[in-house]
Amino acid sequence: MFASFRQSMAWLHTWFGLVLGFVLMVAFFFGALSVFDREIDRWAIPETRFEPQPMPSFDRVLRPVFERIEPREEELAAARERVGGPLEKNLPLMNWSAYTTHRDPVLTMYAEFAVTNNPDDPADHAHGWVTIDPRNGQVLPDDQLKIGSEFFYPLHYSLHLHWKDLGYWIVGLAALVMLAALVSGVLIHRKLFRELFTFRPWKAVRRGTLDLHNLTGVVALPFHFVFAFTGLVIFASIYLPVGETQLRDRAHAFYEQEAAAKGLAYTPSGQPAPLASVDAMVVEAKRRWATRGMPGEVGWLTVTHVGDSNSYVSIYRAGSDRVALVGQAVHFSGTSGAVIHEEPPPNTASSISEFLTGLHLQHFEHWLLRWFYVFGGLAGCVCIATGFIFFIEKRRRQDASLGSFGLRIVDAFAITTVTGIVVAASSLLLVNRLLPEHLPQRASWEEGAFWCAWLLTFMHAASRSAAHAPTSASRAWREQCAAIAVLAPAAVLANWITTGDHLLATLGRGYWPVAGLDLALLVAGAIAATAAMHLSRRARAAERSANFGTPVAAAEAERA
Amino acid sequence: MSHSSLHVVSRVAAALLGGYAFTWGFTTLGIVLAMAAGAAYGAAQTSVYLLAFLVFLPAFLWAFAARSAGRVWLVLAGGGALMTGLAALFG
Numbered sequence: 344m345f346a347s348f349r350q351s352m353a354w355l356h357t358w359f360g361l362v363l364g365f366v367l368m369v370a371f372f373f374g375a376l377s378v379f380d381r382e383i384d385r386w387a388i389p390e391t392r393f394e395p396q397p398m399p400s401f402d403r404v405l406r407p408v409f410e411r412i413e414p415r416e417e418e419l420a421a422a423r424e425r426v427g428g429p430l431e432k433n434l435p436l437m438n439w440s441a442y443t444t445h446r447d448p449v450l451t452m453y454a455e456f457a458v459t460n461n462p463d464d465p466a467d468h469a470h471g472w473v474t475i476d477p478r479n480g481q482v483l484p485d486d487q488l489k490i491g492s493e494f495f496y497p498l499h500y501s502l503h504l505h506w507k508d509l510g511y512w513i514v515g516l517a518a519l520v521m522l523a524a525l526v527s528g529v530l531i532h533r534k535l536f537r538e539l540f541t542f543r544p545w546k547a548v549r550r551g552t553l554d555l556h557n558l559t560g561v562v563a564l565p566f567h568f569v570f571a572f573t574g575l576v577i578f579a580s581i582y583l584p585v586g587e588t589q590l591r592d593r594a595h596a597f598y599e600q601e602a603a604a605k606g607l608a609y610t611p612s613g614q615p616a617p618l619a620s621v622d623a624m625v626v627e628a629k630r631r632w633a634t635r636g637m638p639g640e641v642g643w644l645t646v647t648h649v650g651d652s653n654s655y656v657s658i659y660r661a662g663s664d665r666v667a668l669v670g671q672a673v674h675f676s677g678t679s680g681a682v683i684h685e686e687p688p689p690n691t692a693s694s695i696s697e698f699l700t701g702l703h704l705q706h707f708e709h710w711l712l713r714w715f716y717v718f719g720g721l722a723g724c725v726c727i728a729t730g731f732i733f734f735i736e737k738r739r740r741q742d743a744s745l746g747s748f749g750l751r752i753v754d755a756f757a758i759t760t761v762t763g764i765v766v767a768a769s770s771l772l773l774v775n776r777l778l779p780e781h782l783p784q785r786a787s788w789e790e791g792a793f794w795c796a797w798l799l800t801f802m803h804a805a806s807r808s809a810a811h812a813p814t815s816a817s818r819a820w821r822e823q824c825a826a827i828a829v830l831a832p833a834a835v836l837a838n839w840i841t842t843g844d845h846l847l848a849t850l851g852r853g854y855w856p857v858a859g860l861d862l863a864l865l866v867a868g869a870i871a872a873t874a875a876m877h878l879s880r881r882a883r884a885a886e887r888s889a890n891f892g893t894p895v896a897a898a899e900a901e902r903a
Numbered sequence: 904m905s906h907s908s909l910h911v912v913s914r915v916a917a918a919l920l921g922g923y924a925f926t927w928g929f930t931t932l933g934i935v936l937a938m939a940a941g942a943a944y945g946a947a948q949t950s951v952y953l954l955a956f957l958v959f960l961p962a963f964l965w966a967f968a969a970r971s972a973g974r975v976w977l978v979l980a981g982g983g984a985l986m987t988g989l990a991a992l993f994g
Contacts, residue, residue: 351967516919522960572956579952583930586948589991590934597944692950699953 352527360524361734361753364727366502366517368760371727373499374570375720376491376768378705378713381446382856383491387775389842391476391483392857393448398441398641399477401621405452408473408480409439409646412454418469422458425467431459437468437611440645443477445663445708450477488786490775494793495768500574508581514574515582521571528560549736556729559722566719567726573703576696605684607674608653616652619680628658628673631685637671639664642706652678663708667697724761731757736816754817755805762823763800765867769830770796772864776837800826821878827871831864910972918966921979926959928986935990 345351376383385392399405414422414434422430434456441452454471461467474483488494497503504510560567580586586594602609625641632639642661648654654677662668672686689697701707705716735754774792778785800823807819838861839845849858930951937947966975 345967348968352964355964355967519956519959519963522956523963526960526964575956576952579955583927583952583955585927585931585934586944589931589987590944593934593938593944594948601943601945690946692946692953696949696953 349531352530356524356527356531357734359520360727360730363517363520364730365756365760366513367521368724368727368764369502370499370514370517370574371720371723372764372768373495375717375724377496377499378716378720379856379859380491380496381444382859383495384489384493385448385856386838386860387490387772388487389844391449392842392844392854393478395446395448396443396450396477398443398625398644399450399480401625401644403622404475404477404480405441405644406618406621408452408475408482409454409649411482412439412452412471412473414454414456414469414471418471422461422467422469425464426458426461428460434458434469436649438645438647439649440643442643444642444661444706445640448477449474449483486783486785488775488789490771490789494771494790500578511578511581515578518571518574521567525560525564525568525571528557529564532557549733549740552729552733552736556726556733559726559729563719563722563726567723569699570703570719570723573699577700577703605674607655607683608648610653611648611651612653614652615650616654616678618646618650618654618656618677619675621646621656623680624656624673624675625658627675627682628660631673631682632660632671635671637664639671646677648677654678655683662701662706666701666705666707667694668701668704668706670697728757728761731761751805751808754808755801755819758804758808758817758819758823759797759801762820762827762871763797763804765827765871766800766823766830767793767797769827769834769864769867772834772860773830773837776834776841816878816882818882821875821882824871824875824878828868828875831868831871835861835864913972914967914975917972917975917979918963921976921983922959922962922966924983924987925962925979926955926983928983928990929958930955931990932986935993939993 345354419430436454437457438455439453440455441450443450451472451474455468456471458464458467458469474485475481476483494503500511500514501508502510502513504513575582599609621644625644628641629638637660639660640663641658642663643657643659645657645659646654647657656675656677657672658675660671662670667689670686670689673682674684674686675681676683688694705713731753735750735757738750771789771793775789778788782788803823804817804819807822808817835846838857844854844857846858846861849855849861933951933954934944934947937950938944942950962979966979969975
């Protein structure tokens with residue numbers, strides 16, 4: 344089909360990169376924002392703007408809250424659908440868990456309830472959860488959207504398309520294509536090393552675009568490769584669910600055996616029994632971590648088979664000081680409080696896997712590295728965006744029938760995923776500050792605003808690219824840049840007006856979660872304004888020289 | 904459908920579906936073999952998951968680089984089915 348190896352790699356790079364590039368933009372952009380997901384939550388929910396808290400006392404603070412958690416209405420509705428009829432009246436409680444990191448002022452607590460009458464899945468269950476202020480155990484209203492951790496973060500790996508895990512599969516395919524694009528991108532360049540040090544922004548748009556594409560692609564190549572690869576490894580059990588299908592018997596035998604070897608009951612006994620003091624267990628777990636030379640805080644705490652004589656409590660250490668995630672679990676008997684099992688250091692395969700997963704999810708405490716992640720993600724966005732622009736510009740000049748429908752669609756999608764994404768994200772933040780505080784279903788309104796804004800940017804891009812002249816870039820680029828230049832500072836202003844937290848105040852008291860996002864919004868606005876001015880200057884120059892009638896003159900004007 | 908667009912569809916399908924089948928076969932057979940060599944299921948699955956996408960990637964690239972589409976289908980889909988079958992046989 345292809346005349347040469349290089350041609351086959353170029354074809355693959357161009358077409359897969361284009362089609363999945365739109366998805367990759369979403370994964371990279373919202374992935375970059377997710378690096379500061381907890382901080383974006385603070386910006387979005389002003390009453391949670393206080394310092395991160397350690398895991399509070401279980402016995403005094405968490406337990407009374409856990410006992411009041413009910414399964415969520417939407418979870419019950421989904422369970423009724425799975426069962427195909429009504430559920431048992433009070434679903435039996437199975438497990439409790441609470442999870443926190445060094446960046447969380449608020450604590451989210453989860454409970455799992457057994458769905459007993461699903462013939463297809465005896466282990467079926469429904470969830471309930473609440474968010475509390477760990478300083479006093481007060482339950483916080485939860486109809487507010489945690490824009491960072493519950494919206495941007497899952498958008499980055501699931502696209503919020505949950506039907507049959509479709510979003511995960513699309514993003515997984517995009518990650519594979521990212522790997523293939525990186526390899527094929529290197530293979531199609533003869534003089535990679537020289538091109539790496541080439542950047543000619545003063546030359547024609549196409550040349551400068553391609554230079555920037557190569558530069559961001561190659562300089563950040565290890566970053567891009569590691570993130571696409573570890574992203575696939577993190578969800579490997581979704582993409583290759585062998586343990587739930589072909590090798591199910593082996594997998595389940597292993598899990599049961601593992602639980603038995605640790606002395607952890609796989610199933611409840613059915614005999615009710617009270618829960619011993621979990622605070623005492625936390626003290627013992629911390630003592631054991633300290634004797635292993637790794638003193639630390641509790642990151643994750645679970646109670647399995649709550650209220651049963653087989654209940655056990657697992658206490659995991661927060662991984663703030665290492666790349667690998669939470670670990671070093673100590674398991675206690677729920678009834679006696681005695682240690683049942685202390686997890687040994689992981690085997691080689693698990694250490695590598697935990698390291699790679701931790702590298703992607705970065706729970707460690709290192710603010711400089713965290714910013715490197717943001718810039719790595721944004722470099723990925725630049726790489727993908729310049730790929731789109733190169734694709735469009737190349738064909739625009741080659742092809743005489745430039746109004747071609749295909750090219751217009753590509754143009755519209757590129758604009759929607761490059762500038763449109765930023766318009767939608769800044770609109771969401773702005774709307775978050777403008778909606779009435781106690782609006783019912785506030786979270787749905789905020790999500791709706793995001794999707795509407797994004798859809799509008801697509802309609803705008805599509806209508807503009809239908810109309811624009813074949814010789815110059817669509818006006819939608821500069822118009823959406825102008826929109827960002829207005830929306831992003833407007834969000835900063837709205838934050839100031841509605842909360843009083845202006846930049847001088849937040850910077851003055853060193854409150855970086857809000858100051859950081861405000862600054863990022865202002866920088867985004869400034870970059871967008873510069874881009875908009877640059878684009879309109881160039882469009883005017885092109886127009887002037889078009890009156891003289893020669894494309895050479897246009898190119899000259901562009902350079903000048 | 905023209906001759907060449909049929910070729911494109913065949914290559915893309917071979918790269919995606921064939922590549923996936925090959926990776927699935929590699930994963931299942933890899934776990935079964937690692938367990939035969941004495942590894943526990945958990946460690947075997949973790950190790951093979953780390954390798955699986957590094958197998959998928961060259962398979963995907965090769966599907967486009969190879970001269971003959973027939974050979975791509977044979978190796979990827981056929982090899983995948985063979986490995987999956989062997990894993991089922993020993994599993």
